[in-house]
Amino acid sequence: MTFANLSELEAQIEAIKDQKKLVKGDKEKEAALALQLKELNVQKAQFGKSSEQQKNKITVKVPKGTRDFNDKEMAVREHMFDTIKSVFKKHGAVTIDTPVFELKEILSGKYGEDSKLIYDLKDQGGEICSLRYDLTVPFARFLAMNRDYQNIKRYHIAKVYRRDNPSINKGRMREFNQCDFDIAGTYEPMVPDAEVIKVAVEILEKLDIGSFFVKLNNRKILDGMFQVCGVPQEKIRAISSAVDKLDKMSWEDVKKEMTEEKGLAPEVADRIGKYVSLKGGADLCEKLIADSTLYSNASAKAGIDEMKTLFVYLDIFGITDKISFDLSLARGLDYYTGVIYEAVFNSTSEETSGVGSIAAGGRYDGLVGMFSGTEVPCVGVSIGIERVYAILMAKQSQSVKTTSTEVYVSAVDGQLAERMKICKELWDNNINAEFTYKASPKIKNQLATCEKQQIPFAIIIGSSEVQQGVVKVKELATGTEESVSRAEMVSYLKAKLGK
Amino acid sequence: MTFANLSELEAQIEAIKDQKKLVKGDKEKEAALALQLKELNVQKAQFGKSSEQQKNKITVKVPKGTRDFNDKEMAVREHMFDTIKSVFKKHGAVTIDTPVFELKEILSGKYGEDSKLIYDLKDQGGEICSLRYDLTVPFARFLAMNRDYQNIKRYHIAKVYRRDNPSINKGRMREFNQCDFDIAGTYEPMVPDAEVIKVAVEILEKLDIGSFFVKLNNRKILDGMFQVCGVPQEKIRAISSAVDKLDKMSWEDVKKEMTEEKGLAPEVADRIGKYVSLKGGADLCEKLIADSTLYSNASAKAGIDEMKTLFVYLDIFGITDKISFDLSLARGLDYYTGVIYEAVFNSTSEETSGVGSIAAGGRYDGLVGMFSGTEVPCVGVSIGIERVYAILMAKQSQSVKTTSTEVYVSAVDGQLAERMKICKELWDNNINAEFTYKASPKIKNQLATCEKQQIPFAIIIGSSEVQQGVVKVKELATGTEESVSRAEMVSYLKAKLGK
Structure with missing residues (x-):
């Protein structure tokens, strides 16, 4: 509530005191009014201090780790979201929406550390x-x-929240968007998995961010591999998370972590080291099948067979050139049970170096069962939209068009009512149009706005045009001007706009 | 984290105990691990109980006052959002985004009670x-x-949060969407105000919800009116909120509240009663100007003059037939300083009766100044999207198409690889296509899916089609089938789809 002067504020305080008397006995209402009184008295104490002083009282900022997006940034983001959605829809996905908050117990025990x-x-x-x-x-x-x-x-594009230590440089925020695509259901093995990977590749290609590739692995192979290498069962999680660091650390350092920090025998670490250095395509499946020690492990065998099938489908979908079967990929989340993948950006510029993973996902067949007791197998991918956004913003060279306006209605001599009439006619005919809300704007300023906002057409009128029942239409790209009768204005513009 | 069996869970507990030893001294990490251990021990205690028992432990539901939207509901909502956005964009609006939470002090003292x-x-x-x-x-x-x-x-479509008592019947939720359109800046008086009202009317017409009208008033007139009627300054807010109840209560009851509860003299109430019964169009401005008592009040005069100007612009925009200048409209929020309005739905069915206000807004020239010390005059409207959604859902008679799929690729005899190849070709040519992830699906089921999802075309293949290098294309609407060569499949479908 704002008050023009102190007496108005004091009058309000009196009014609330009256109200408080009236609701005597109703404790909830009394308490609410008492709270209001308190706030008003604080305002009263502040009253008369300069606005500068008042400003110093409230810190006008967004919470740590969150940010606003202005119109130019939103134009880039909306284009990015629309591109992503078009691919999701091309593959027949529907969308659902869920609340931004959940019962705490729903989230408990799902994210480990x-x-x-x-x-x-x-x-x-x-x-x-x-x-x-x-x-x-x-x-x-x-x-x-x-x-x-x-x-x-289903796909779902929405914001998620992590009370992490924010880092603008690393693009780590406390509020950020996720774009998820998931397939739930019991199907022919590896067919939905292949489509999910195809969707991720199509999106990253369509976003035109530059070169990338997709690391691929399988939790079943990892588990089997750790078993045959001799990792004690209770150390598998810890060793797996050490392996996951191989994209940022050398093998020597990872081995050190395994042996010195996590107490793994050096010969066991060396056996792991031999495996996790393996990379390839479908050929790697054959190599692993030939490794009788590994292939005789039930879990590893299941995983390797899945990968062999998956490669057949990835080949049909024409994306094997983007795939790197990489035994060092482990992924952090606990709930994966099969195929896992991570798309990695090949940065060529300093601005976007270290962007790293730009999409990731995998198969999680156990998560739904934690809630319902009935398993629903799922596989999905999450596009790392904030990283993609950082890459797109770094590439952005020219100014962004933020509006969809097609015609800017201007006048050399005021003509406010006439400009409003023309806009009304354009709006009613589904043409996107704007005029300035000033009574006597300068034509120079109006055309400058039109140019700055990259609006393709300007209508220019003056008293002579109004008298003659015509409008001048200027095409900004060519600079050409044509005189068109008011009766033909809409059809002329529709033709020009291809509507 | 899910565990296949108890020993796996116990192994994990041991592993975390090991980790905890390793981080000894790092209190933060130790505490996090201790928390994990606690959770795992709870899981261990639960282990072996039937899934029914476990299910009883976690309540699988959404928080009170929130809801999920499934694919069918989202299809209706997205269509509604797209329609609204198209009108915002037609009028040259840009969008911005702000975080879902703000510093508490930013929100304090803005919403009164x-x-x-x-x-x-x-x-x-x-x-x-x-x-x-x-x-x-x-x-x-x-x-x-x-x-x-x-x-x-700018426009902004996003969710907002109110810890109100939820009521599904009244459409009152704790999480709901708002669609706001606002114009900020110092301009020729009433011009942006007129465009905001025009935007609201265009949207409500385009959404095709049925008959509605827009109540219009001005805070300056209300303030002046209360002054000339003899309402003591300190009672103005309370009396104004009593007036605001006239859409739900009779004048007799409102008068009773004013006199008995709020201590207003009966003759003052009667004077108010005379004014708040006034309704009309531009003619009401003339009537109020002729009322020399009212028009000699500075605030009332300013408001009446604004309304006279506004009606000129509303007439240019061709929407005066939708407007009811109504002196009983007061609006709850404190921050309005001038024109206020509320669009009201004329319900004809029981399901949507009591829907009431479907859009509302006004001018608020003081709000920005509360943060920066510099005034930025603003006027805006908020579309009551959840109420519009309720009306649209009640009108929904046939089943909603939830996907954008254009072609369903099916086979009479399995042909999984071939179906995948065809889909790949369609996707690569920007045709929205789906196939079922089963190896040997029944053709009957595939065509039933196609029909149920209202997909316009089905491709049907079998071994003979594959051998001959053709596909059968079935148009669902007509039931006609045509044999098309694989080489011409894409161009044939593109032509049929008008792409």
Whole structure:
């Protein structure tokens, strides 16, 4: 509430005191009014201080780790979202929506060590809730609650929240968008997995960010590999997360972590080292099948057979040139049970170096069962939209067109009512049009706005045009001007705009 | 984390105990691991109980006052959002984005009594934040922070949060979408105000919800009216909120509230009663000008003059037939300073009766100044999207098409690889296509899916088609089937789809 002067504020304080008397006995209302009184008295104490002083009182900023996006940034983001959505839709996906917060217990025990990054809502009476940490767990919760959605191909573009240490340079924010595509249902093995990878590749190609490739592996192979190398069962998770660091650390350092920090025998580490250096395509499947030690392990065999099948399908989809079967890929999240993948950007510029993973996902067959007791196998991918956005912004060379305006209606001599009439006619005929809200704007300024906003056409009128019942139409790209009768204005512009 | 069996879970507990020893001294890491251990031990205690028992432990539901939207509901919502966006864009608006939570002090003191409905985040160390209550205050905060955005026409479609008592019947939720359109900047009086009302009318017409009208009033007239009627300054807010109830209560009851509850003299109430019964169009301006008592009040005069100007512009925009100048409209929010309006749905069915206000807004010239000390005049409207959605869902008679799929690729005898090849070719040529992930699906089921999802074309193959290098294309609407060579398949479908 703003008050023009102190007496108005004081009058309001009196009014609330009156109200408080009236609601005597109703404790909730009394408390609410008492709170208001308190706030007003604080305002009263501030009153008369300069606006500069008042400004110093409230810090006008966004919370740490969050940010606004202005019109130019949103134009780039919306184009990016539309591109991604068009590929999701090309593959027949539908979308669903879930609340931004979930019951805290739904999120508990799903993210391992990272659970500490979950944002909780304050307990204001009622249920205990947390902001969603990703879109996968809410999707699994949705599937568990909706038994008629056991087969669904869905996408979801929405914000998620992590109380992480923000780093603008690393693009790590506390609020950021995720773009997820998942296929749920029991199907022919590896067919949905292949389509999910195809979708990721199509999106990254269509976004035109530059060169990238997709690392591919399988949790079943990893588990089998650790077993045959002699990793004790209880150390598998720890060793797996050490392996996952191979994209940032040398083998020597990873080995050191395994042996010195995690107490693995050096000869076991060396056996792992031999495996995790293996990279290739479909040929690597044959190599692993020929490794009788590994292939005789049930888990490894299952994984290798899956990869062999997957490569057949990836070949049909024409994307094997983008794939690197890489035994060092382990992925952090606990819930993966089969194929895992990560798309990596080949940066050529300093600005976007270290961008790293730009899409990632895998198969998670156990998550829905944690909620419903009934397993619904799922496979999905999440596009690392904030990283893609950083790459696109770094590439952005010219100024972005932020509006969809097609015609800017201007006048040399005011003509406010006439400009409004013309706009009305254009709007009613589905032509995107604007005029300035000033009574006597300078024509120079109007045309400058038109040019700055990259609006393709300007209508220019003056008293003589109004008298003659015509408008001048200027095409900004060519600079040509044509006089068109008012009666033909709409059809002329529609033809020019290809509408 | 899911565990296939108890020993796997126990192994994990041992592994974390090991990790905890390794990080000894690092209190943060130790605490995180301790938390994990606690959770795992709870899981261990649960292990072996039936899934039914486990299910009873976690309540799998969404938080009170929130909801999921499934694919069919989202198809209706997305169509609604797209329609609204197209009108915003037609009028040259850009979009911005702001975080879902703000510093608590940004929201404090903006919503009067309703401040108690604000959701706070838990204090987990760091800043104290709250979920946004509307999109207007974050917009004002953005304008205060960005001095080069003093003139902007922006829309924002996003979710807001109110810890209100939810009521499904009344469509009152704790999480819901708002669609806001606002014009900021110092301009010729009433011109942006007229365009905002025009935008609201265009949207409601385009959404095709049925009959509606727009109540219009001006805070300046209300303030002047209360003054000339003899309402004591300190009672103006309370009396104004009593007047605002006239759409739901009779004048007798409102008068009773004014006199008995709020202590207003009966003769003052009667004078108000005379004014608030006035309704009309531009003619009402003349009537109020002729009322020398009212028109000699400075605030009332300013308001009446504004309305007279506004009606000239509304007439140019061709929407006066939708407008009811109504002196009983007061609007709840404190920050309005001039023109106020509310679009009301004329319900004809029981299902949507009581839907009431479907868009509302007004001029708020003081809000930005509360943050920056510099005033930025603003006027805006918020489309009551959840109510519009309720109306659209009630009207929905046939089943909704949820996917954008254009071609369903099926086979009479399996042909998984061949179906995948065809889909790949279609996707690569920007045709939206799907196939089922089963190896040997029944043709009957495939065509049933195609029909159910309202996919316009089906491709049907079998071994003979594969051998001959042709495909059968079935047009679902007509039932006609044509044999097309594989080489011509894409161009044939593109022509049929008008691509």
